[in-house]
Amino acid sequence: MFFAETSLRVRYVETDQMGYSHHSNYIIYYEYGRVEALRSLGMSYKALEDSGVMMPVIDSGSRYLKPALYDDEIKIQITVPELPSVRMKFEYKLFVNEILINKGYTTLAFVNMKSGRPMRAPESMMKLLTPFYE
């Protein structure tokens, strides 16, 4: 199973008047984690789009277990539970000081940017991912 880990810090702009990172930031943290996970695999999402493939998010879910505070360092664990085909699911666990504060997932589709139609995960990605599921 493909797994990666990265981290970021809660920015001041992300806090709200409860003093927490506003819940809308988590889906942005997921995006950040996902992009860095792909980078660690040797794939750039930018290069993917440049090659004519985009990956819109079609589905997401999130559980906000504990708040994150300003300047907290959030560790993001990203898992791809199964080899993608026309869709790719990412699961996320977020930790502050080793305490799980949020878990969620996003499902993304592969879309041919020229035709606007769904497609399978590109070969280049499958080649990199397959070894993790054997």
Next chain:
Amino acid sequence: MFFAETSLRVRYVETDQMGYSHHSNYIIYYEYGRVEALRSLGMSYKALEDSGVMMPVIDSGSRYLKPALYDDEIKIQITVPELPSVRMKFEYKLFVNEILINKGYTTLAFVNMKSGRPMRAPESMMKLLTPFYE
């Protein structure tokens, strides 16, 4: 069942390089819809916080069915499927030109801001909501 409707327009800042309203905006649209739904009921979320009660989001889910484009007017339908107790669920349907583009939900808790502890929905809110469930 309590039901309300409001609308907003996709702002330029919300678009991404796919030309769509970025998926992270929807949870912000939900918040907007939820606050306006409460206002239409005669409740102000601001007044609620001023009275010492906050409602953090503890759970959310979203299905992104079709993209929204810059300047699109999004109609937001908000439903509270059941009378709240310690939690309150909101369901959302978003439409552009009468076409459903997104559906989602958020669950919020009631928290006493002084003690930081969970609590039941305040009396004032229950009084306003109860008639919708009889």
Next chain:
Amino acid sequence: MFFAETSLRVRYVETDQMGYSHHSNYIIYYEYGRVEALRSLGMSYKALEDSGVMMPVIDSGSRYLKPALYDDEIKIQITVPELPSVRMKFEYKLFVNEILINKGYTTLAFVNMKSGRPMRAPESMMKLLTPFYE
């Protein structure tokens, strides 16, 4: 001189842990005001881009005089101090309860999206604006 007025409410997501609308929101409020000002003139920024003209911001400045709070209704006054040529300047004054809380400006260029080159304000816009400067 072309002048317009619109308003919006501070969203919860826009607050920060000081309890204020974070200073980064004002330039988004300006964008909102500018787009609504053009709309009141009979112009849609969306239609402008669809016709192949974009208006990137090249310069901005802001003075944050007083904080805006969650749910405050902000009145935005937008002025175009002079007839545009290759650039268009917008000035903004923001009020909460008739008190000036922020003033700023943005300068935008006109760019031909096909060539990527600067251009003069399109005829259609000049026709609508000229009467305000005679």
Next chain:
Amino acid sequence: MFFAETSLRVRYVETDQMGYSHHSNYIIYYEYGRVEALRSLGMSYKALEDSGVMMPVIDSGSRYLKPALYDDEIKIQITVPELPSVRMKFEYKLFVNEILINKGYTTLAFVNMKSGRPMRAPESMMKLLTPFYE
């Protein structure tokens, strides 16, 4: 003169339908740069607020010279042109591939959070900064 350097990457959510990092992000990049500059000096903005001092932005200006694209790495140079007293000015230069794409500044005030009144820069900060201006 106190000077620091840090960097970040343009996130997908920050792009707009022009394909650029939306101009509203720069003031957030400045905040990021400013906080990291203070950290490199041995100061945490979080600790500052925890000690009862906040630094609201009272003034800002920005020149958007060239666009930044998705996934671009932006190098941020932060300068504090003079020793702060009741205000502190930060100047920023942003580079992509060694090309200057944006310059700007922000002026911040020091405010005693308890009284809500302006104050001088705290001793601890002055001690760290003074050597850079001798």
